Amino acid sequence: MSILVVGSVAFDSLTTPFGSVDRCIGGAATYFSVSASFFSDVSMVAVVGDDFGAEELKVFEGRRIDTSGLQRIAGAKTFFWSGEYGYDLNVAKTRDTQLNVFADFRPQLSEAQKQSDVLFLANIDPDLQMSVLEQTERPRLVALDTMNLWIDIKRSSLEAILRKVDLVVINEAEVRQFTQEANLIKGARQILALGPQRIIVKRGEYGAMMITPDAVFAAPAYPLENVFDPTGAGDTFAGGVIGYLASRKELSDAEFRRAIIFGSVLASFTVEKFSLDRLREVTMAEIRERFSEFRHLTHFEESE
């Protein structure tokens, strides 16, 4: 089963309490694709400048990732983000954002991409998300992420695309910002009322929560003694969730629950090193082992 992802491929400059790194590989579509490719074929629609060279492209090589939809614009620069984290690793402070090639990005799908089985609309302008969705032959699962910027400046476009997706994967703070509702469950239900069947709320070190009209599922984050760099954790999580789901025939509630655990496992690797350094070296055996540890982390028995 094939996943189509549209989103950013970027260079990031990062400072955490544990170190700094300059112009490392980043971008939502990058983290998402590498993560999802452990389970399914992924096809990217994204854009880079010619500063994103052969060395950088290696991050996608030897994986189930089709980069034929990754445009490379000669004489232009790749999207750049610079951010900083304090000891509260849940909150990034943006130092600089340079859209560069992303400013004029108009995604065009190939014929094969239009037939994708699953679509993930990573965090980009909701009008671009809509243009991608409209080019497809309605995949069996369409999921979206977004950010505070679009809630602020493109609310009606965001509402329009929210009405057309099956699954929303966003941060807790974005649920509260979008709905102006302090209670997370109430806020999530307001978003479901727009049309999506499910919402998965990302809560950083507190894990994730899935809300459907008739159930709630809560999963902790994998407890790590060394969280080095949280950049990309949310996109890696989404990649694990969607990647696993795309590999399944039936999208039952039980499969969604397992998908969330796989997403949490993948994200727990990403934060162990800068950029995709840890994610690139992870093996499926390590992923399965950590999945099993999640069982022990959350398991309890009914009384006698």
Place this chain on the structure above:
Amino acid sequence: MSILVVGSVAFDSLTTPFGSVDRCIGGAATYFSVSASFFSDVSMVAVVGDDFGAEELKVFEGRRIDTSGLQRIAGAKTFFWSGEYGYDLNVAKTRDTQLNVFADFRPQLSEAQKQSDVLFLANIDPDLQMSVLEQTERPRLVALDTMNLWIDIKRSSLEAILRKVDLVVINEAEVRQFTQEANLIKGARQILALGPQRIIVKRGEYGAMMITPDAVFAAPAYPLENVFDPTGAGDTFAGGVIGYLASRKELSDAEFRRAIIFGSVLASFTVEKFSLDRLREVTMAEIRERFSEFRHLTHFEESE
């Protein structure tokens, strides 16, 4: 099996985004005792003024609570706390604290209390916690709570009592404050290094985490659409945890996990109304039903 609890019985004046209440019943020992009494016999050591009358004492009546150790000081006033919550119900702002009778509180245990099976040292001056522990014939389980004030002004006393307890039940922010360690797991392990076998970290709306030298257990909070007043949630949680444990012969890891779920269930009732208004009307059937719902909230299966 009997529990001895030492801690505050109080009047609280509270403001939440959903309303205000003046001089309602509060105090850590109050919430703890009512919660624990669903599972075990509880004996209190606490002090009130004569403003805490027959009407107030009804909160303990008809329950497995022995109030013979609740001193009533004529002509004096009960401990008073006034606090306020914004939409972020995880953080209380203290408006006023009046120690009143609590300022001269010197707990004296009865012969029966000295033989208690389990001891819970609720959040009071760590020197008083030590004096209570020293009067006992070392119960089979000793647990303690504390607060930011004692970490600030009585650190060495707090360290001394921490070295003598089996179980620590404190807030996430207190772990970070006490250890000056941003990573919760690392911080918890620093506290375990002092002597306790287990620490249960209270995380408000994010649930609870238990850390032992060789395992971590994470449980979400019960998802509620209407959280009305978080006051007493942590003490109610501790009451459920300790109450359940005191009712068990063996204190295995599996029992601790169930205890945390029962604690979370009890706490989820407390926050639904002001003061102990909801906790007072809860039935064991409701508690068991919500316990079962926790299974569905956290349950996932291994892949096929």
